[in-house]
Amino acid sequence: MEVGKFLRYLDELEEIQRPTEFNYPFFYQSTPLAECAAQDLMQRIEQDDFNAHNFIAENANELSRGKMFGVLVVEDQEGKLAYLSAFSGKVGNSNHIEGFVPPVYDLLSADSFFTEEYAVVSDLIEQVNQLQKHPDYIALRKEYHALMDAKQVKVNFLKQKAKDNKLFRNAQRKEAEQVLTTEEYHHLEQELAQKSIADKLQLKHTQQAFSQQIEEIKAKIEIFEQKLKALQALRAEESKTLQRKIFEHYKFLNANQEQASLLDIFKDSQLDQPPAGAGECCAPKLLHFAYLNHLKPLAIVEFWWGDSPKSEIRKHKNYYPACQSKCKPILGHMLEGLKVQENPLIAIPSLDKEIEILYEEEEFLVINKPSGLLSVPGKVLKDSVQTRMEALYPDSKDHMIVHRLDMMTSGVMLVAKSKRAHKQLQSQFAKRKMQKRYIALLDGILKWQEGDIDLPLRVDLEDRPRQIVCFEHGKPAFTHYEIIERKKGKTKVYFYPKTGRTHQLRVHAAHASGLNIPIVGDDLYGTPDTRLHLHAERIELYHPITNERVVFTAPCEF
Structure with missing residues (x-):
């Protein structure tokens, strides 16, 4: 890899006093050396279309995606000052933009395992989607819900009918007490009791008939859902295996030229595993490239370019510290061997x-x-x-x-x-x-x-x-x-x-x-x-x- 194409030399950098300590990355303080480089990068961004990536929307109907950029001022092996540039994640669906440092590990490269193994996961996702959309499965679920609704309507109707019949029978008894003989009243009671039993049997038989139909449909649905569960479990396992393999391939250097993977770095953190996107932020990419090419880091700064996200607060051209959950554990390793300023909040x-x-x-x-x-x-x-x-x-x-x-x-x-x-x-x-x-x-x-x-x-x-x-x-x-x-x-x-x-x-x-x-x-x-x-x-x-x-x-x- 030709290092020179990633280094940008500026005469203005040589005019600024070099810091004796690397600036603390988790609390932004004005850093003239890094800000000089950042201002130069901002001018470059304004002149580049970045694969037609739309950072700022011109109207309310236009989709925009702001992005975090970063610069790292370094001293090369001849003692000259230059700066490296990086962006977080991807720009225009690409990991590579001319003049910007590459990712720590390129999942999309031709020799990467990712494309082939992700295809397996994608195929399982597609199988799950197809099974969920299968016409027979959808029809069975509709039939099941229709039967459940019909059962509820029919049962409610029969219960109300039985209740009304009971009230009518009670009225008959009351009237019969006044006009019938004892023997006639006894025969009437037997007749009314039979009608009560008939109402109960009708309700019971109706419930049984519906339940039998429902169980038959549930058995057919269960065949689909067992297949779905098996596919979903396999998809989860394949995804987990792939994610772990990705974490193993993301390996970061520090100033002592010691290497550690994401799994090594996060094993002692509060998180069970590295969060999604860990290692794709600007600071890890910049520092890793510098260490890999024996460049001495002097100062770093990150800034937001473009429209703010809907949830977070990000202002166009404002400087921001490195993030906590993704970057802090990684930079904790990467800054070892580098003389770093004390946390200003503690100071x-x-x-x-x-x-x-x-x-x-x-x-x-x-x-x-x-x-x-x-x-x-x-x-x-x-x-x-x-x-x-x-x-x-x-x-x-x-x-x-x-x-x-x-x-x-x-x-x-x-x-x-x-x-x-x-x-x-x-x-x-x-x-x-x-x-x-x-x-x-x-x-x-x-x-x-x-x-x-x-x-x-x-x-x-x-x-x-x-x-x-x-x-x-x-x-x-x-x-x-x-x-x-x-x-x-x-x-x-x-x-x-x-x-x-x-x-x-x-x-x-x-x-x-x-x-x-x-x-x-x-x-x-x-x-x-x-x-x-x-x-x-x-x-x-x-x-x-x-x-x-x-x-x-x-x-x-x-």
């Missing part, structure tokens, strides 16, 4: 961030949480509102935190000092008796004065802790907003959340179906800044002891 100092107590009494207090301080301890960072409050009030440590704010969100928080207050405050949150107001600074001009956002949310299983919009499995999330002011290309708003979903205000602000303008400083859904410009400014609630309606506010610093 964020919170010890100098003071908690302001806004109000305090015997059983609860109200604080102003600073941006950059966790509400509760994390897996790595332990400094938090909870740990500090427990240190101040050791007798209350089992029942203090009533609700949470995101680490980068500042503002009003309630802290309980007694079990009674904790229970009462939590109950108000659960029953939505509290009213909260946030102030946010949006990174753009919002044209509407006020409105409501209704977008259900759930966690992005492939990229925690990100949240995505999901109308099928998401939890309801409602937000009302009002404009405070528009100034210098930005918009300050009030947010009134009616529900309390994770990242609700951040997603409702940034998503294309929401306000389509991220909050300033949002490192997950927008562009990082010195802080997230989101502040819990006001909370209204019932006093947990006196039950009076009270309001607490925290001044906003932006």
Whole structure:
């Protein structure tokens, strides 16, 4: 493979100071070297048709597919700077685009096992589909359901008829008691009893006749369904075998030139197996190519090009960190032997961030949480509102935190000092008796004065802790907003959340179906800044002891 055709040399790169550490890939921070290369790649993308891949729709009826691109600035064996380019997955149904690094393993290559073995799986899928569409199978199922419906109608009719006959017989008995002799009445009773038995026998025989027909049809259906189950089991087994073989062939190098397959990498992760598409993202492709060709990685960045997906939040030309579920385990291996920056989130100092107590009494207090301080301890960072409050009030440590704010969100928080207050405050949150107001600074001009956002949310299983919009499995999330002011290309708003979903205000602000303008400083859904410009400014609630309606506010610093 000719390495030179994948390297792009720029004079501008040589003018930028070379970093001493590789940038941490899971938290985006401005990296001049990588961004210089990214800007050059963006210009190239604008001039290429990429196999007619449509990144941006020109009208509502046009199908578009945005794509993640990445650049890796490297030092070649002569010490010169250049950059490599990659795209996630495929573009225009192809793994190969001129000037972009190839996949780590090309499933579609001529000598790959994939095409032949996938044909076996495809054939089984087709057999299942054909059997499910077989005219006899469809006809039998229709006949079965028709018989079940007919049985229900007939049985209901006979039951109602028997009920009506019983009422009529009771009326006959009542009338006969007045006019018939004892002997005549006895004969009538026998006659009526026979009619009752006849009704019951008719119902029984009807049910038996239908049941016999239904069982005969079920037996015929079962023949088809046994074949279906056998084919589906075989398809599942063949798919599993093929998937495992794919995972075994995806092998990644690290800076120490050590190789590991996807199965090796994910065996100790929280996932049972590698997720679909693992290894197809930009970062693994770029680093593997660099190691394979003895190029020294210096800086990496990924950016989104094109329209945003329906669920996720991706902005055209915005930079994004590597994903968590697919890339983090892989890059954990690939970055071994490379000097990498410390996780900036861990490096964020919170010890100098003071908690302001806004109000305090015997059983609860109200604080102003600073941006950059966790509400509760994390897996790595332990400094938090909870740990500090427990240190101040050791007798209350089992029942203090009533609700949470995101680490980068500042503002009003309630802290309980007694079990009674904790229970009462939590109950108000659960029953939505509290009213909260946030102030946010949006990174753009919002044209509407006020409105409501209704977008259900759930966690992005492939990229925690990100949240995505999901109308099928998401939890309801409602937000009302009002404009405070528009100034210098930005918009300050009030947010009134009616529900309390994770990242609700951040997603409702940034998503294309929401306000389509991220909050300033949002490192997950927008562009990082010195802080997230989101502040819990006001909370209204019932006093947990006196039950009076009270309001607490925290001044906003932006």
